[in-house]
Amino acid sequence: MEFKHKTILVLGAGVSGIAVAGILQKHGGRVILNDAKSASKIQQDFTFLERCGIQLIFGRQDESLLADIDYLIVSPGISIHLPLVQTAKALGITVMSEIEVAYRLCRAPIVAITGTNGKTTTTTLIGDMLRTTGRDIVVGGNIGAALSKEVETIGANGLVVAEISSFQLEGIINFRPQIAAVLNITPDHLDRHHSIDLYQQTKEHIFKNQTPADYLVLNYDDEKIRPMAERAAAKVMYFSRKEQLPQGVFVQQGSFTIAWDDQTYVICPVADLKIKGAHNVENVLAACGVAFLAGVEPARLAAVIKTFQGVEHRIEFVAGINGAEYYNDSKATNPESSIKALEAFAGNVILIAGGRDKMTDLAEFTGLIKEKVDQLILLGEAKDRFRAAAIKAGVVNIHTAPSLDEAVILAHHLAKPGQIVLLSPACSSYDMFANYEERGKTFKNLVRKLG
Template sequence: MELNNKNILVVGLAKTGVACARFLAGRGARVTVTDMHDEAVLLPQLAQLAAWNIRKVLGRHDEGDFTGADLIVVSPGVPQDHPLLVKAKAADREIVSEIELAARFIDVPLVAITGTNGKTTTTTLAGEIFKANGYRTFVGGNIGNPLIELLESGELVDQVVAEISSFQLEWITAFRPQVAVLLNLSEDHLDRYADYQEYIDAKLRIFKNQDESNFAVVNRDDELVWKYAQGLKAQLFPFSRRQELAEGIFHRDGVIVYRHNGREECFPTNAIRLQGVHNLENIMAALACALLSGCRPDDSFEAVQGFTALHHRMEFVAEVNGVRYYEDSKATNVGSVEKALESFDNITLIAGGKDKGGSYTPLALLVKERVRHLVLIGEAAGRMQAELGHLTDTRLATTLEEAVTLAGHITEPGGIVLMSPACSSFDMFRDYEERAERYIAAVKRL
């Protein structure tokens, strides 16, 4: 792809936009960056561009920049239906996402992982497995560093492992992973998409350009994933924790079994440190990515055994008066909370936050069977109480700290207090990390 002297517009100056602008300018493109924030807000980002001759349009967007560009690179936060992108598309301007731009220049195998939940854990673990097998591995995408930063750095690698969001997949045209993973599907980001189907369609684009030489690693136990996996061009490789598979990777009687082309490998799960039924799925998906890519079974499983939970994902905080406290602040949708509830019994669940538009009723059976007390906070508390409150003892709290104190009073020894919100954090906190920190501090005060 020739970039020299091309007129390229970068829309959005978050981390991805800044990295794209630097890369493009370094390849000789005439770059314009545009962002609705003004210069005062964007000073840290602008400082990273100071060494480059880049035109800046801040505090506004100019239509001519969109309709006159040879190429438009869109940051993930910019929706597809933005009026100026609609006009640019009508003017036959080429529009791509950062991952599409990066993939056109990446010449090593790429593993791409998406899904509503578990992406970060699976991506990080897969990266560790490749590294344990001696591969020089770049791990990034929707976590850590954007893919474009690998190209900008000039780092020599053998393998790329990327977490990919639905937003990043919206503007791909040729992005083609050697191994593409769809972990699960549940309602999310309905504040961005017109409906659930539009969100699903965005996720499925990860398989769009694969062919028979590639692999599609999919969750056999997720009905929606399995339904949409039928008819893919890539070789289908399922994972399951509920059923035995003739071809794929599955869990049975404390053993993970990998079967591919007549070969079988077995991995006992008793020494694995990463706990939770959802993490069993993440482990199988990560192992599938690595083994299908030629990694050695022994080195791969050794990496799995040494891997522990990531921050803010089902993380053990403390035991106080015989009650164990877990923090799962990254659980910002219903599907993620389902997995968390499947991992415990006798739960006091702290949930709530900024509502994202989906239904909470998929949690009903698990709440009825496993949640002894439900403590609700935030903007979504009223809706959650209406949909779930009749199923168990339900209380309301005005702050997270109050919720933790209340949970400590009502949970009997042997019980679990789990903060797994099913909502985003933006009604009460800066982000999910601040919510986690506040929860941990409240537990420690107990």
């Protein structure tokens, strides 16, 4: 019982912070939950935590919190580079992320997926594939409930499937997945990681503790990812949408195919996949690789692929109204993800974009907007920079809206039969919504009211 009788400070009173505070208290820790925001600005009910004996300190975040602390747990929203965290390290306090806590408490092997885009779809698909084995499966991490909460329910014979973000990987120490996957690397969260190189280095933490007994699934088509094999101790399986590999997962004669240990397995035709976009072909290839290495038979992989409907908020069909189709892609929180959404459609798009700006480069995104978008509606804190970039790229028919409500109404007025109304913000949601889920649900409710 590593955490028993230890004094533990948890920074960040969000979903992960609250979950890990409760778990650590349950395991005998003396827990303090802290947030720089005042309690009145945090939309959470802390009654249960208080009843459990957890000390709550809100509205300040200073070095006095570190007195007599054994462990400092950082929530994903708290940067490892925060001065208070760096001071804790200098004092010899063990600093770790919530997923490191989950790993230390987990009895089952862990499968972990990271990358800039496609994590949720791939993680969800892997979970569905692994459930066909009859083993107990839990899915968590950056998707659904906090990982530390999810692992409490799983025994040694089960399997944990975890979507892992760069924020969560900042604070790992011993975290070691049996199978890890890196899907892609494009600029994201540069406001926190400061450079693409540091961002990539953080992503590579997912395999830094792996051994030759473990597996690492890598995107052969991504020039930043392919060389990771040279830095990995695990056995590497590549996947590729563009090339037929001598060993790995790829598309051959129009079918998903696995070549491994001198055997070739044809899974099913790519045409059987119901979800849109070339990026989803890549997600399926990665999922097939991970699930195959975890013991799922090819026929079961095919059965899941043929019935998979995708995930909420990712190019999700909402409604057809007066001949126009409306899609919710609220999970597109960076330009690269929105590019993939636009590439899924032939054109004639009315695009709603904008939110909290991550300050990523917009040249490729606005170039594709010029090619595929008939009307561009911008909102949120990013709208002025996005508008300037769109004008520079030669985009015409640019509108701004003060809210998502008014953006949807405007899109409805502009939409003609055969057009696609697409919410794909290319930004985070935090200027207007608690998270991308709330933004997506709001969009869907607004669209359904139009009908």
